[in-house]
Amino acid sequence: MPTSTFFRLPEEKRARLIEACWAEVSQVRFSEVSINRIIAAAHIPRGSFYQYFEDKEDLIHYLLEDMREYFIALLRDILIEAEGDIFAFPLLAYDRFMSVQGGTDPMLTLFIGILRMNKGIDIQSFIGGSTPCAFLPELLWDVINVNKLRQPDREYADHVFHLACAVLAFAVAESLWDPSRLTQMRETLQIRMELLRYGGAAENYKEVAI
DSSP, rough: OOHHHHHTHHHHHHHHHHHHHHHHHTTTTGOOOOOOHHHHHTTTOHHHHHHHHHSSHHHHHHHHHHHHHHHHHHHHHHHTTTOOOOTTHHHHHHHHHHTTSSSSSSHHHHHHHHHHHHTTOHHHHHTTTSSSSSSSHHHTTTOGGGGGGGSSHHHHHHHHHHHHHHHHHHHHHHHOOOOOGHHHHHHHHHHHHHHHHHHOOOOOOOOOOO
């Protein structure tokens, strides 16, 4: 984590440094991040960088944590708007992330770029952080309406949330790949969430033991 010196920086200087850091990690793989390029863009001495961060890994960890907190706060707002309904939240999230005019949430665009350049990043840990349930952080769990779930416990909610996020992520990825399919992917997302909400099996379907 950054040192106390970093947090005591004037707002303008701290913002300039972080902007330079984001610009660097958005263009190269983590392994290729250059402190020299960052300090040149931020107009600070090399020694100053090490007054703020221990090393490059410390910086990257801070940036990813900042990004994680952004998404958790955003998803919490969306879940509140959905009145805690996990099944309704993906469609609202899709509308928040995407737009028919082709606009995309800037942080989402940055995140997608980082994923593409850094294969193998642990998304589950990124979302869940150090919370007991790996994919459902406390800040999201406490606004979920468990009355809309078959089982009102956190482990079950975690499974449903995980599936909902997977469906949402696919729709977003496909829309970014081909923006002309935005409306189509929104409709597909709606259908898939209805399947998740109500199930796809016929009423007279009988489970066959395997």
